[in-house]
Structures are given as C-alpha cells and as structure tokens.
Amino acid sequence: MVSFVATPIGNLKDITLRALETLKEADVVFCEDTRHTLKLLNAYEIRKPLFACHKFNEREAAEKILSASREGKRVAVVSDAGTPVVSDPGNLVCRALREAGEPYTLIPGPSAFVAALVLSALPADKFAFLGFLPEKQSERRALLEKYAALDMTLVFHSAPQDVDRDIRSLYESFGERRAAAVREITKIHEESAEFLLSEGLPGEKRGEYVLVVEGAKETGNPLNALSEREHILHYMREGLDKKEALKRAAKDRGVSKSELYPYSVDL
Template structure:
C-alpha cells in the first residue's frame, strides 16, 4: 500500500496521529528533499530509508515506487510541506500508480492555500486555486485572463522574489481589486496583510506567500433583457442542447438552473 501524507507547513505539531502511525510503520519514505524530511522524521524519532522524489526525477521515482509496492512494501510519500500533488511533486506518481493498478490513499492534513483562505476571511463558498504563476510573462497573462470574470476568490502561490511582479500581473489582468497576502502560516510571525492590487504590496518580501484576490463583480449580460424563453432560444439557435442552454442562461442571470426551468414552465403555461 502507498500512502500520500500531508506534512506540516510550519509548525511541526501540525501532523495527524494517523500520519505518524503510518510513517512509523512503513518500510520507506519517498520525499521531495531528503534533508528537509529528515528534520521532521528526526523530530518524531522515526528512522526509515529515504528516496528522493522531485520534479526532475519523478518518472524514475514512480517506477521504483511501483516496484516496491508490488513487492508488498508499505510506502509513504511526502513533500517538504503540505499536501503532495498540490503545487508539489506527486501527480506523476499518482498517475503512474493509477495506470499500473497500484493502490494508494491520502492521509489528509495541512494545506497552505486552505489555511490562507480561512485566515483571509474572503468568501470561501466559491474559489479557484491557481497555484504558482509559471512560464513566460505572456503565458501568465493568458492564464490570468481565463479568470478575469470569475466571481469567486482567486488563490495564488508566490515566492518572495516574484511577489511584486505577480501582483503587477494581477492588477494588469483584473484591475483594482481587494487582495490579501498571507505568509508564515502556522508560524510565530504568521500574518495577513490587506492591500489593493492598484497600490501593490508594500514592505520587504520574505517567505512564501499565498495571495488572495476578490472575485469579479457581477456583470449584467445584455441578454438578460430578453424573456427567459427568448434567452434560452438564443443559445439553442447556436446549437446548444437544452440542458446546456439552461446552464448558460442560469449563469448569465446569476440564478440556479432549476429556477430557469420553473420560469420556462410558467411562461409556457401563460402562453397556452
């Protein structure tokens, strides 16, 4: 059995009893940086063989892990901090194991963006996790444009040397919006700083950041001046199936699909 294990993101006490139980009972541990994981294991007096698994060797590590699992070994997978796969190595391992039919599970725990979302007090009923902005500046701009009209809170990871550039790109893509920068999560100097994208984030940048940006304001679609049946017909003429047309109309009007369905029935009854 293979166990993906979430590890602390700052405070070493933020690890579950189940995670410690598995780490103590497993045969070996695959980790992002053996030196970093060794600190956690030593803290809890756990000694296990360690195998490196990072972005440059994850495919080879997957082959080794699958081989060990097929031999009946109990294998743990951890990253430097937080939950494997989430902006960290692990996705290649998971995909390879799924293809190979090797069973694995997750022992949940700390996750930086979830903690930051709570600490920011921004709306959390609807949000999008973008992760790190990677690639060329043009690629980052194109990615952010996909979220320009998203009404949910946006969550971005940013390294200290990239924060100012990332905030500038966010302002370029979204214009003036409220934002929050959360850092040192679970540590002594944990902080949440609110700012406007138009003003940027002041001060010296230290540590990893989670940036949160308020969602787009609700915009009124010009199609909303139509009756609901006319609105649905507009999308139907474009070749959409009725179910998809209802979904688009509901999104335009900011209501549920069931409400659109009820309105359609009411209009039909009135017309008959």
C-alpha cells in the same frame, strides 16, 4: 500500499496522528528533499530509508515506488510541506499507480492555500486555486484572462522574489480588487495583510506567500471584469486593429473611446 502523507507547513505540531502512524509503519519514505524530511522524522524519532522524489526525477521515482508497491512494501510519499501533488511532486506517481492498478491513499493534513483562504477573510464559498503563476509574462496574461470574469475568490502561491511581479500582473489583468497576502502560516510571525491590487504590497518580501484575490463583480458582460488594458488586448488578440478594439471595448463598457484611449497608448 502507497500512502501520500500531508506534512506540516510550518509548525511541526500540526502533523496528524495518522500521518505519524503511517510514517512509523512505512518500509520506505519517498520525499521531495531528504534533508528536509529527515528533520521532521528526527523530531518524532522515526528512522526510515529515504529516497528522493522531486520534479527532476519523478518519473524514475514513480517506477521505484511502483516496484516497491508490487513487492508488498508500505511506501510513504511526502513533499517538503503540505499535501503531495498539490503544487508539489506526486501527480506522476499517482497516475502510474492508477494505471498499474496498485492501491494508494491519502493521509490528509495541513494545506497552505486552505489556511490562507480562511485567514484572508475573503469569500470562501467558491474559489479556484491556481498554484504558481507562469514565469513568462505572455503566459501569465493568458492564464489570468481566462479567470478574470469568474465571480469567485482566486488563490495563488507566490515566491518572495515574484510577489511584486505577480501582484502587478494581477492588477493589469483584473483591475482594482481587494486581495490578501498571507505568509509564515502556522509560524510565530504569521501574517495576513489586506491590500488593493493597485497599491501593491509594501515592505521587504520574506518567506513563501499565498495571494488571495476577490472574484469579479457581477457585470452584464464578462469582458468588463478585465482591466481596461486587457479588455482592449482581448479584441486585438482576436485580430482587430487597435482602433477597432478600442471602439469595441468602449461600447462594452458604456464609456467613450477617449476615456479608454490612455490604456491603449503602449499597445
């Protein structure tokens, strides 16, 4: 049996009794970073053979895990923090086990994006988790445009060096919206800061962030949920020249072309 085990996202006391039991009974543990997982196991006096399973070797690790499972060994798979597979390695392993008909299960536990959603105080009845935004600007825009019109809260992971860039991209695609930046979840300096996308997030960026953004307001035309610039770009990507795209976007929004013109100058 292979068990995917959720581990603490900051506070070691958040590990569950089932997770500890599974790790103690495992014959082998596959982990994202052996040094990181060793600290967790040492804290609970658990001694197990550790093998790497990260994004650079996941296919090879999947073969080893599959082989161990077939031999009847009890295998635990963990990531550095939170639930394996979710914005972390593990999906290829899951797929290999399913296709081979080998049993596997999840030992649930801490989740950074769920905790951030609660701490943000934004609506949590409907939401979409989109992980980390793409590195390329064109890919970020394409992704965000797909979700701009959704009337549900959107949740993203963001590395400290990317937070300002990601917030700018969110504002360019969504226009003005409320958002929250949550960091150091479950730790002493846990913080949930609410802000407007146009304002950005002041101060030095430290630690991993979860960005939570309110959904689109109800509008007659879903394209109106886009920022003015992205609305014009939408039509240009469909093949219209800038003049016609500006005209179409103005009509959608019920405003004059001159009102939208400043958003098209650099297009």
